[in-house]
Amino acid sequence: MSLDSTISDSTISDSVILGAFASALDPADVISDPVRCRSYECDGLTGYRVVPRLVLLPRNAEQVAAAVRVCHEHGVPFVARGAGTGLSGGALPVADGVVISLARLKRVLEVDPVDRRAVLEPGVTNLEITAAAAPYGLYYAPDPSSQQVCTIGGNVAENSGGAHCLKYGFTTNHVLSCEVVLPDGSLVTLGSDTGEQAGPDLRGVFLGSEGTLGITTKITVRLLRAPESVRTLLADFPSISAAGDVVSDIVAAGIVPAAVEMMDTLAIEAAEEAVHAGYTVGVPAALVVELDGPAEECEIQFEQVKQICDRHGCTRLHIAGSPEERAAIWRGRKAAFAAVGRISPDYFVQDGVVPRTRLAEVLDRIAAMGEDAGLRVANVFHAGDGNLHPLVLYSAAAGETERAEELSGKIAELCVELGGSLSGEHGIGTDKACSMPKMFGADDLAVMGRVRSSFDPRGLCNPGKVLPTPRLCGERPGKYRPHPLEESGAIERL
Numbered sequence: 111m112s113l114d115s116t117i118s119d120s121t122i123s124d125s126v127i128l129g130a131f132a133s134a135l136d137p138a139d140v141i142s143d144p145v146r147c148r149s150y151e152c153d154g155l156t157g158y159r160v161v162p163r164l165v166l167l168p169r170n171a172e173q174v175a176a177a178v179r180v181c182h183e184h185g186v187p188f189v190a191r192g193a194g195t196g197l198s199g200g201a202l203p204v205a206d207g208v209v210i211s212l213a214r215l216k217r218v219l220e221v222d223p224v225d226r227r228a229v230l231e232p233g234v235t236n237l238e239i240t241a242a243a244a245p246y247g248l249y250y251a252p253d254p255s256s257q258q259v260c261t262i263g264g265n266v267a268e269n270s271g272g273a274h275c276l277k278y279g280f281t282t283n284h285v286l287s288c289e290v291v292l293p294d295g296s297l298v299t300l301g302s303d304t305g306e307q308a309g310p311d312l313r314g315v316f317l318g319s320e321g322t323l324g325i326t327t328k329i330t331v332r333l334l335r336a337p338e339s340v341r342t343l344l345a346d347f348p349s350i351s352a353a354g355d356v357v358s359d360i361v362a363a364g365i366v367p368a369a370v371e372m373m374d375t376l377a378i379e380a381a382e383e384a385v386h387a388g389y390t391v392g393v394p395a396a397l398v399v400e401l402d403g404p405a406e407e408c409e410i411q412f413e414q415v416k417q418i419c420d421r422h423g424c425t426r427l428h429i430a431g432s433p434e435e436r437a438a439i440w441r442g443r444k445a446a447f448a449a450v451g452r453i454s455p456d457y458f459v460q461d462g463v464v465p466r467t468r469l470a471e472v473l474d475r476i477a478a479m480g481e482d483a484g485l486r487v488a489n490v491f492h493a494g495d496g497n498l499h500p501l502v503l504y505s506a507a508a509g510e511t512e513r514a515e516e517l518s519g520k521i522a523e524l525c526v527e528l529g530g531s532l533s534g535e536h537g538i539g540t541d542k543a544c545s546m547p548k549m550f551g552a553d554d555l556a557v558m559g560r561v562r563s564s565f566d567p568r569g570l571c572n573p574g575k576v577l578p579t580p581r582l583c584g585e586r587p588g589k590y591r592p593h594p595l596e597e598s599g600a601i602e603r604l
């Protein structure tokens with residue numbers, strides 16, 4: 111058996127492929143220099159790297175479609191790329207394939223304040239949507255912490271979340287329609303701008319499909335009216351379980367906060383060191399709770415939240431007294447992932463979900479697993495919806511990569527064991543495709559495979575992501591490591 115990892119028809123010469131793409135796009139927008147292509151070798155999951163054959167920088171939807179048609183015609187695999195902030199290896203290139211960057215499709219095409227919607231090209235960043243809507247008193251609700259740079263195309267592909275998704279829902283709840291270049295190069299619209307559509311919800315199928323069903327070139331999103339009042343507090347607790355109990359009690363009281371975020375000692379230390387946001391270094395746990403809505407309701411519920419915090423031994427309550435203080439609290443929370451780079455040379459960001467009632471239990475078990483592995487784990491997460499982000503700290507230089515990767519994978523699988531999910535918002539990508547059978551049975555995976563093939567019968571669109579490929583599942587892209595079957599002598603690499 112051969113373990114040839116290339117998928118495209120590699121007998122086609124580079125010059126033929128290059129010529130075909132150069133006539134579909136402006137030749138200057140096709141990068142073939144391997145050194146320049148290297149800039150696209152990974153996304154936020156930096157442990158996996160593959161240099162693509164070519165990088166394409168189309169300027170409009172027609173050029174995206176023309177490029178995909180060339181891929182279809184010549185059997186070249188392709189991977190869409192937004193800002194490359196994905197944390198599950200979704201935009202990892204395919205060695206013999208092309209990366210299609212949407213970075214140049216970055217126009218806000220329309221803001222309609224009457225129907226409260228915006229029409230966007232896929233390269234518009236998440237924060238630019240709110241900036242365009244703000245003059246009308248409107249905003250775009252899903253707010254990933256990477257919102258300054260991540261794109262709406264990437265958000266659609268990952269069905270991204272964020273701190274405020276507890277109350278307002280994920281990307282899928284805010285996207286009305288997507289124009290999509292299908293893997294054969296044809297252009298279709300999924301969903302409708304009124305939000306109503308007869309027949310199956312193909313928009314819903316596309317949302318969260320991690321770039322495996324096509325490339326979106328135009329997105330219509332809902333905009334929301336900015337709330338009348340917003341109240342935010344930062345509360346310290348003597349233990350993770352005390353903070354967890356606060357979250358449960360807030361929900362049990364019938365309050366739906368706009369956001370409830372939790373950070374542990376390590377995450378607080380890293381964030382505070384990075385952005386000096388006024389967090390208390392050394393406390394076991396801190397909660398950020400935000401309520402929004404009509405001023406009167408907000409005030410009553412905010413008092414209830416303060417009382418619940420007191421009941422569970424809150425050691426410090428800091429209430430944001432101005433928009434600047436609110437921004438400082440959020441700066442600390444949103445900086446946490448990147449800030450961990452200050453206390454560890456390398457780290458994996460894990461993303462799993464557990465039922466809220468099992469938060470304390472899962473955090474205890476993660477701590478014990480970290481101790482067994484001899485690695486530190488920082489936690490910063492969306493506590494309100496049980497969406498954990500354990501950050502496994504390690505040093506590649508000290509040879510800890512494989513141990514860290516293994517621990518990170520075990521944490522994701524623990525979430526499934528406790529009745530949760532392998533991913534809350536970062537997607538499956540390359541990172542967790544091999545864990546999918548822990549969550550889904552063979553029949554479920556076969557149905558997902560059939561849906562995928564109905565969009566992409568030739569398997570050219572972001573191959574190797576999301577669904578496990580049994581024959582190659584032990585094989586990792588990036589630096590060559592022998593497959594276990596190779597080591598055993600059962601197969602050979604040609």
Ligand SMILES: Cc1cc2nc3c(=O)[nH]c(=O)nc-3n(C[C@H](O)[C@H](O)[C@H](O)COP(=O)(O)OP(=O)(O)OC[C@H]3O[C@@H](n4cnc5c(N)ncnc54)[C@H](O)[C@@H]3O)c2cc1C
Binds near residue numbers: 326
């Ligand atoms: C510091 C940091 C904080 C983060 N915080 C959050 C958070 O709070 N919540 C959250 O959900 N995520 C978070 N993320 C993860 C990441 O930012 C999101 O997954 C984001 O949606 C990725 O967008 P991108 O433009 O960077 O996409 P990329 O990383 O470029 O691509 C992601 C996936 O989308 C596909 N894709 C990109 N564009 C298109 C397109 N036009 N059509 C079809 N497929 C496409 C790619 O093929 C890939 O599979 C964070 C990441 C970082 C680094």
